[in-house]
Amino acid sequence: MSAHSSAQPGLPVLPGALFGSRQGEITQVPSPLQRAVDVTFRRLCHAFAWFTILLVTFIVLRIAMSAAPAMREQGWGFLTGRVWDANAGQFGILAQIWGTLYTSILALILGTAFGVAAAVFLSEGFLGSTIFGLLKYFGVHLHPWWGRLPDQIERILKELIELLAAIPSVVYGLWGIFVVIPLIRPLCHALHEHAGWIPLFSTDLSGPGVLPAVIVLAIMIMPTVTAISRDALVSVPVKLRMAAYGLGATRWESIFAVILPTASRGIAGGIVLAFGRALGETMALAMLVGNSNQINLSLFSPANTLAALLANNFPEAGPREVGLLMYAALVLLGITLVVNIMGAFILQRAAKNAAE
Amino acid sequence: MAASVQPIEPNSRPVASPHDHDIVMHCDIRELFYGNFKAVRDTSIPIKKNSITAFIGPSGCGKSTVLRCLNRMNDLVRGFRFEGKVRFRGRDIYETGIDPVAVRRFIGMVFQQPNPFATSIFNNVAFGLRLNGYKGDKAAKVESALRGAALWDEVKDKLHKSGLSLSGGQQQRLCIARAIATEPEVLLMDEPCSALDPIATRKIEELMTDLRKKFTIAIVTHNLQQAQRVADYTGFLYVDTSMGGRTGYLVEFEQSRKLFEDPQHKHTKEYIRGEFS
Ligand SMILES: Nc1ncnc2c1ncn2[C@@H]1O[C@H](COP(=O)(O)OP(=O)(O)O)[C@@H](O)[C@H]1O
Ligand SMILES: [Mg+2]
Numbered sequence: 269m270s271a272h273s274s275a276q277p278g279l280p281v282l283p284g285a286l287f288g289s290r291q292g293e294i295t296q297v298p299s300p301l302q303r304a305v306d307v308t309f310r311r312l313c314h315a316f317a318w319f320t321i322l323l324v325t326f327i328v329l330r331i332a333m334s335a336a337p338a339m340r341e342q343g344w345g346f347l348t349g350r351v352w353d354a355n356a357g358q359f360g361i362l363a364q365i366w367g368t369l370y371t372s373i374l375a376l377i378l379g380t381a382f383g384v385a386a387a388v389f390l391s392e393g394f395l396g397s398t399i400f401g402l403l404k405y406f407g408v409h410l411h412p413w414w415g416r417l418p419d420q421i422e423r424i425l426k427e428l429i430e431l432l433a434a435i436p437s438v439v440y441g442l443w444g445i446f447v448v449i450p451l452i453r454p455l456c457h458a459l460h461e462h463a464g465w466i467p468l469f470s471t472d473l474s475g476p477g478v479l480p481a482v483i484v485l486a487i488m489i490m491p492t493v494t495a496i497s498r499d500a501l502v503s504v505p506v507k508l509r510m511a512a513y514g515l516g517a518t519r520w521e522s523i524f525a526v527i528l529p530t531a532s533r534g535i536a537g538g539i540v541l542a543f544g545r546a547l548g549e550t551m552a553l554a555m556l557v558g559n560s561n562q563i564n565l566s567l568f569s570p571a572n573t574l575a576a577l578l579a580n581n582f583p584e585a586g587p588r589e590v591g592l593l594m595y596a597a598l599v600l601l602g603i604t605l606v607v608n609i610m611g612a613f614i615l616q617r618a619a620k621n622a623a624e
Numbered sequence: 625m626a627a628s629v630q631p632i633e634p635n636s637r638p639v640a641s642p643h644d645h646d647i648v649m650h651c652d653i654r655e656l657f658y659g660n661f662k663a664v665r666d667t668s669i670p671i672k673k674n675s676i677t678a679f680i681g682p683s684g685c686g687k688s689t690v691l692r693c694l695n696r697m698n699d700l701v702r703g704f705r706f707e708g709k710v711r712f713r714g715r716d717i718y719e720t721g722i723d724p725v726a727v728r729r730f731i732g733m734v735f736q737q738p739n740p741f742a743t744s745i746f747n748n749v750a751f752g753l754r755l756n757g758y759k760g761d762k763a764a765k766v767e768s769a770l771r772g773a774a775l776w777d778e779v780k781d782k783l784h785k786s787g788l789s790l791s792g793g794q795q796q797r798l799c800i801a802r803a804i805a806t807e808p809e810v811l812l813m814d815e816p817c818s819a820l821d822p823i824a825t826r827k828i829e830e831l832m833t834d835l836r837k838k839f840t841i842a843i844v845t846h847n848l849q850q851a852q853r854v855a856d857y858t859g860f861l862y863v864d865t866s867m868g869g870r871t872g873y874l875v876e877f878e879q880s881r882k883l884f885e886d887p888q889h890k891h892t893k894e895y896i897r898g899e900f901s
Contacts, residue, residue, distance in 0.1 A: 393702070400702055409703065410660050418702070507739040513700060515752045515802065516729030525751070530742050 328601065335598050338591035346595060352561055352577070354589065361596050363561035367571035368603065371478060371557065372546040374567075375485035379546075380539055382486070383493025386429060387535075388523060390494070391501035396422050426498065433491035441555030444484040449475060449556075452483070456568050473568035476558035482567070484552050489542035496541065500534025501527060533618050540611030547604050550575035574600040646673045648810055648840045649731075650711040651694055656686075659703035663689050667874035669859050671810070676832060676841045678855035678880065680848060682895065685863040686872030687844040691812050694842060695731035696724035712810075729756060732808035736815040738795035740787030740802070745770075745779050748787040748798055752806040765805055772838075773801035774831050793824025800831065804839065811835065813843040817850065829854050848884075848896065855880045860892045 289296050298306075338346070342359060349360015389395060396418035403409040403417065456473035463469050473479065504527050512522035528535070558570020559580055578593055578600075585593055649671040656664040664686040671677050671694075679687040689698065696717060698704045709716045717727045729752075740748050749766040758765065766783075770776040775797040779790070787798050796816060803811060813832075817825040832841060832854050845851050851858050858880040863872040876883060876892045887893045 397702060415659075505739070507735060507737050508741060510697070510700075510733075510735060511739040511741065511799070511802075512751075514695070514697060514728060514733035514735065515755060515806075516725050516727075516732075517755055518725050521755060525754075526741055 328598075331594050331598050331601065335591060335594035338588075338595040342592070342595065346592075347599065350561060350563065359592050361574065361577065361599065363563050364572045364574045364577045364596065365599065365603070366563045367478075367557065368547060368573040368575070368600070370571065371481050371485060371553065371573060372543060374478070374482040375489060375546050376539065376543050378482060378486035379489040379542060380493055383490040383538070383542070384497050384528075384535060386490070386494045387497035387501055388528075390422060390426050390429075391498050392519070392523060392527075393418075393422070395425065426495075429491050429494050431491075432487065433495070435488075437488065437549060437551040438555070440484050440488055441552040444480050444552060444556045445476070448480045448483055449473075452479060460568060467565040468567050471564065471566040471569045474570075476556050477568050477570045478557065479567040481553050481557040481571075484556055485546055485549060488549060488552065489546050492542040492545060493535075493538045496538030497531070497535045500531035500538070503534070504530045533615055536611070536615055536618065540608065540615070543607055543611070544604055547607065548575055548600070550579050554579045574603075647671065648673045648712070649694060649842075650709075651690065652709045652711075653690065653693060653706070654708040656689060656693065656698075656707070657703075657705040658701060662871045664693075664861075664872045667859075667861065667872075669874065669877055671840060671842055672857065673840050674836055674838075675856040676836055676843060676854050677857045677859070678851040679842070679844045679859050679861060680846070680851050680895075681861035681872070681875075682863065683846065684865075684870075684872070685861045687861055688814050689872070690861065691814050691842060691844050694810070694812055695728045695733055697728070697733065699724045729806065730808050731810040731812060732803040732806070734796070734799050734803050734811065734813040734816050737819055738792055738799050740790070740795050740798050742786060742788055744784045745787050745790070745798060746783040749801050749805050751802060756806055758806070766801075769801040769805035770798075772804050772835065773797045774827060774834075775801055791824075793820050793827060796820060796824070796828060797831065800828070800835075804835065808839070810840045810842065813841065815844050815846060818846065825850075852880060852884050858883045860887075860889075860895065862891045862895070864891075 346360060347365070348362050349358065350362050351358045351360055352364075353359075399418040399421055400409055403411075403414055408414040453473055456469075456479065459469045460472045508526055508530060509522060512526040517525065553573050554576040557573055557576055559572050559576055560570040561572050562569055564571070574596055577596055581589060581593055647670045651667070651669045651671065653664055653667040655662060667686075667690055669677065669679075669690070679690060681687055692698045693706065694710060698706070706718060708718075710718060712727070712731070715722065717724075732752075741751065746763075746766055749769050750762050753762050753765055767776060767780075770779060775794060778794060779785075779798075782789075787795065790798060796819070800816075817828050820828065829850060832843070835841060836856075843851075843855065856879065857877065859877040860875045860883065861872050862875045863870060875889050876887060878888075883892065884896060887896055
């Protein structure tokens with residue numbers, strides 16, 4: 269037998285099929301249909317990917333084009349002006365930029381703290397073991413129905429938290445106005461009375477303001493942080509947990525020294541995503557932030573955000589204002605883009621550091 | 625402290641009888657459950673100071689379970705229940721009031737899959753030192769642990785590199801270094817070579833015979849040659865699935881040479897002759 273039977277001279281070689289089946293063989297070259305499906309599928313994927321990119325480019329371009337006249341007219345002064353007064357013809361969005369970043373960052377801190385804590389609670393079986401202990405006390409922990417309860421309840425709680433993300437933001441806004449503001453007002457009042465010298469409490473809460481907006485925004489972004497962090501925590505390999513426990517680490521030591529750092533990339537991804545959502549959130553903020561162009565560290569002062577500015581001014585905008593609003597939209601887009609790129613960069617660095 | 629360990633009531637089975645004061649741990653499992661499932665019964669094994677004790681047996685017979693019992697790793701399994709005693713330093717580690725976390729610090733563990741943390745080699749080895757609040761020269765301890773694990777020469781120039789950047793065999797030696805850095809009295813190893821190639825396996829085996837001088841080692845292995853090569857004592861566990869049973873138990877415990885050359889029980893004989901695995 270020749271070692272190079274495929275290179276037999278004299279036989280015509282079909283393009284694309286260097287060898288054919290012998291009689292009685294199960295192995296076959298892919299059929300024309302298989303090939304066609306493969307090629308079509310690949311082309312469709314390409315097309316959809318490019319279409320998305322084109323769409324994003326198109327949107328950005330259209331906004332930039334509509335904003336161009338306003339940009340020529342206002343220049344950079346638009347970004348540093350603090351007054352938006354259509355009657356006086358003065359337009360500046362520094363207060364809105366400040367309000368956007370201030371509310372988003374505060375909400376991110378609050379939402380991350382609670383979101384990651386909830387994710388740890390859900391992923392490390394705290395709830396499960398508590399319920400298991402309870403069942404054991406009643407002696408039904410091995411019962412075929414009751415025994416499944418710990419896992420079931422953990423799952424239900426996880427779904428409940430994810431459900432928070434499904435609540436429409438206008439509902440959040442209403443809830444903020446009618447529940448959160450009355451609830452926190454006495455506390456804010458007391459803080460302002462007794463600790464008014466701290467810049468954070470330097471004004472009184474008279475209704476809508478930064479704090480209610482931040483609280484509601486934090487609740488809105490928490491499910492994102494929790495869901496993504498939980499997935500990241502759950503996918504930390506069991507063998508790493510065992511390694512930590514096997515060395516005599518307590519539960520908290522293994523969570524803080526091993527599990528959270530190992531999952532940090534996924535958690536950071538969740539935080540970036542949540543930040544993007546916070547920056548662009550419109551409805552709840554327009555209802556809660558006070559829509560007043562102030563630059564103030566105080567948590568109780570009203571403020572404004574770019575998204576709220578757009579939402580509030582669109583209805584009565586003439587052609588000139590539309591241009592100005594487009595300019596503001598472009599700025600918001602730019603901020604979001606920068607945040608996302610920075611997030612991607614941080615994630616990449618983290619991945620590289622972990623592997624080296 | 626080991627001198628105060630009382631011998632547990634001897635089994636009906638012949639048990640190698642090293643002098644009592646040489647026994648670091650005495651594991652006496654009467655019954656062990658995972659939920660409703662009885663995984664192991666009637667297994668009593670003395671673990672002698674500065675020796676290597678191996679557990680062999682067909683898969684699923686509870687070797688890992690017995691080993692994890694020795695440092696209370698099974699406590700992490702929801703529904704785990706244990707009847708029996710594990711004597712260590714004059715006490716039963718399952719006594720109420722004994723902290724499993726403390727037990728695991730005195731009785732270290734190396735796992736089947738190399739499991740370095742996603743951090744630098746140095747931090748991996750220093751992890752246990754930090755847990756134990758070690759105040760001395762960490763770098764010196766890390767170095768001596770890495771030397772002890774025969775890894776120092778290979779990593780001394782890249783201690784800041786990730787532990788995950790090493791090869792499988794190196795990762796396993798890193799895990800050994802991490803476990804011995806705090807100088808625990810006993811080292812448990814659950815099939816430490818089964819994820820490694822023959823050369824890396826050989827290295828770890830040499831390492832174990834070396835470590836025996838300083839530590840007491842209990843190892844699970846499915847490799848009979850390995851048990852013969854490195855272990856001083858060997859216990860054979862068995863589960864008779866043909867009879868519908870699923871509960872493992874200790875069949876025979878002896879000095880390795882004796883167990884392999886002259887097994888007393890039918891199951892041991894068959895297993896060593898390779899009639900089932
Ligand atoms: N965490 C666990 N939960 C439930 N059952 C387990 C668990 N670990 C092991 N078992 C069961 O206990 C028995 C013994 O397992 P193991 O100790 O891993 O065996 P070996 O290491 O000898 O192969 C097996 O039947 C296995 O399915
Ligand atoms: Mg095993």
